[in-house]
Amino acid sequence: RQIPNDRPPETLEAARDQALRCTRCELCHAATQTVWGEGDPAAPLMIVGEAPGDHEDLQGRPFVGPAGQLLHQAMAGAGLDFAQAWMTNAVKHFKFVPRGKRRIHQTPAAGEIRHCKGWLDLERRFVRPRLTLALGATAAFALTGNRSPLTPRRGTVETTQDGGPVLITWHPSLILRLEAGAAAQARDQFATDLSQAARLLA
Numbered sequence: 001r002q003i004p005n006d007r008p009p010e011t012l013e014a015a016r017d018q019a020l021r022c023t024r025c026e027l028c029h030a031a032t033q034t035v036w037g038e039g040d041p042a043a044p045l046m047i048v049g050e051a052p053g054d055h056e057d058l059q060g061r062p063f064v065g066p067a068g069q070l071l072h073q074a075m076a077g078a079g080l081d082f083a084q085a086w087m088t089n090a091v092k093h094f095k096f097v098p099r100g101k102r103r104i105h106q107t108p109a110a111g112e113i114r115h116c117k118g119w120l121d122l123e124r125r126f127v128r129p130r131l132t133l134a135l136g137a138t139a140a141f142a143l144t145g146n147r148s149p150l151t152p153r154r155g156t157v158e159t160t161q162d163g164g165p166v167l168i169t170w171h172p173s174l175i176l177r178l179e180a181g182a183a184a185q186a187r188d189q190f191a192t193d194l195s196q197a198a199r200l201l202a
């Protein structure tokens with residue numbers, strides 16, 4: 001579905017303005033707002049998550065909740081300055097099911113990821129990162145078109161559909177859901193991957 005009267009945007013800001021009014025899929029109806037990317041628009045590093053969570057949906061900013069906190073800590077540990085990255089998500093509306101007063105996150109469906117891909121492609125065209133970091137399977141799928149399981153791919157560099165390198169790693173929300181032993185291992189791997197990203201950018 002096309003947005004009526006919208007021309008192809010010529011700047012990142014124009015793309016954002018269009019995305020704020022996006023109704024290409026059903027997720028816009030229940031979500032509070034579009035959560036667009038944030039950071040340095042000339043960043044050498046683009047970090048792509050899955051979709052905004054509860055906190056991000058309410059604040060309209062990516063990675064401001066617990067997963068974002070873990071990401072920021074890990075980036076600091078690897079010497080990556082988040083002010084010099086562009087942080088965004090494969091899907092720009094929160095997907096959830098209500099349970100009592102809580103809103104429980106749901107993984108976006110392949111069709112929702114595809115509908116939102118036009119926005120990610122625009123962000124990528126304007127930001128033009130040297131390296132992309134894919135957090136989890138949704139981001140890896142959106143960027144590469146490959147839906148195969150993440151475990152054997154984690155820590156490796158693949159090629160995005162637009163022809164750039166993408167380092168695949170865990171999603172920080174996954175690490176937060178694992179039990180202690182597995183979480184410690186996944187945290188180490190996450191730290192290793194972020195250090196690899198820093199090396200690739202050096």
Ligand code: URA
Pocket residue numbers: 049050051052053056061062063064065067068088089173
């Ligand atoms: N998880 C994501 O994938 N993205 C966010 O912005 C927050 C949590």
